[in-house]
Amino acid sequence: AQTVTQSQPEMSVQEAETVTLSCTYDTSENNYYLFWYKQPPSRQMILVIRQEAYKQQNATENRFSVNFQKAAKSFSLKISDSQLGDTAMYFCAFMTPNAGKSTFGDGTTLTVKP
Amino acid sequence: GAGVSQTPSNKVTEKGKYVELRCDPISGHTALYWYRQSLGQGPEFLIYFQGTGAADDSGLPNDRFFAVRPEGSVSTLKIQRTERGDSAVYLCASSPTGPYYNEQFFGPGTRLTVL
Numbered sequence: 001a002q003t004v005t006q007s008q009p010e011m012s013v014q015e016a017e018t019v020t021l022s023c024t025y026d027t028s029e030n031n032y033y034l035f036w037y038k039q040p041p042s043r044q045m046i047l048v049i050r051q052e053a054y055k056q057q058n059a060t061e062n063r064f065s066v067n068f069q070k071a072a073k074s075f076s077l078k079i080s081d082s083q084l085g086d087t088a089m090y091f092c093a094f095m096t097p098n099a100g101k102s103t104f105g106d107g108t109t110l111t112v113k114p
Numbered sequence: 115g116a117g118v119s120q121t122p123s124n125k126v127t128e129k130g131k132y133v134e135l136r137c138d139p140i141s142g143h144t145a146l147y148w149y150r151q152s153l154g155q156g157p158e159f160l161i162y163f164q165g166t167g168a169a170d171d172s173g174l175p176n177d178r179f180f181a182v183r184p185e186g187s188v189s190t191l192k193i194q195r196t197e198r199g200d201s202a203v204y205l206c207a208s209s210p211t212g213p214y215y216n217e218q219f220f221g222p223g224t225r226l227t228v229l
Contacts, residue, residue: 045220091156100162100170106155
């Protein structure tokens with residue numbers, strides 16, 4: 001069974017600064033997908049960024065980028081130029097191809113301070 | 115277009131009662147997922163539908179939980195003889211077919227409170 005661990009329950013960052021959220025996972029699979037989801041206080045979860053395990057290049061979406069270390073089974077999220085709207089809970093998730101379920105970590109609550 | 119919708123947004127019930135939670139996926143999405151999210155935790159997988167059939171129901175905690183998707187669109191999660199431990203936010207998500215099937219679009223959830 002796959003497990004996802006987010007070791008930072010809470011983090012804070014000053015507006016315009018950079019913050020990195022950690023995620024590690026455990027799997028015996030070689031091909032899989034990794035995701036970061038954002039869940040604002042309004043509750044609806046949205047996809048931030050995703051990475052296919054077979055791709056060596058780290059995914060980037062505007063201010064969001066990942067550091068994917070397959071051998072170390074690590075998948076951290078870097079948020080550059082943090083904005084107040086980035087305040088939310090962030091979940092790391094794992095999925096194998098053609099599978100239905102995603103396995104989620106317990107989340108990191110990020111607060112961006114003005 | 116419209117996103118995933120879930121009704122009701124909040125449901126309060128008494129221990130032992132039966133409840134139904136509804137999910138309307140994005141039009142054309144063939145995959146539908148149910149998750150349960152307890153306070154301070156990540157979503158926990160319950161069941162996955164591909165079309166009308168349950169492709170993976172390994173996350174349903176016990177036989178009090180059942181879900182259907184009779185026409186391959188709307189899904190209903192049914193909980194019998196509710197217990198206080200069933201209190202949580204129930205999230206629904208859907209995915210399209212094709213190369214982006216693995217991106218899940220989540221609804222706002224139904225907050226279930228069992229008194």
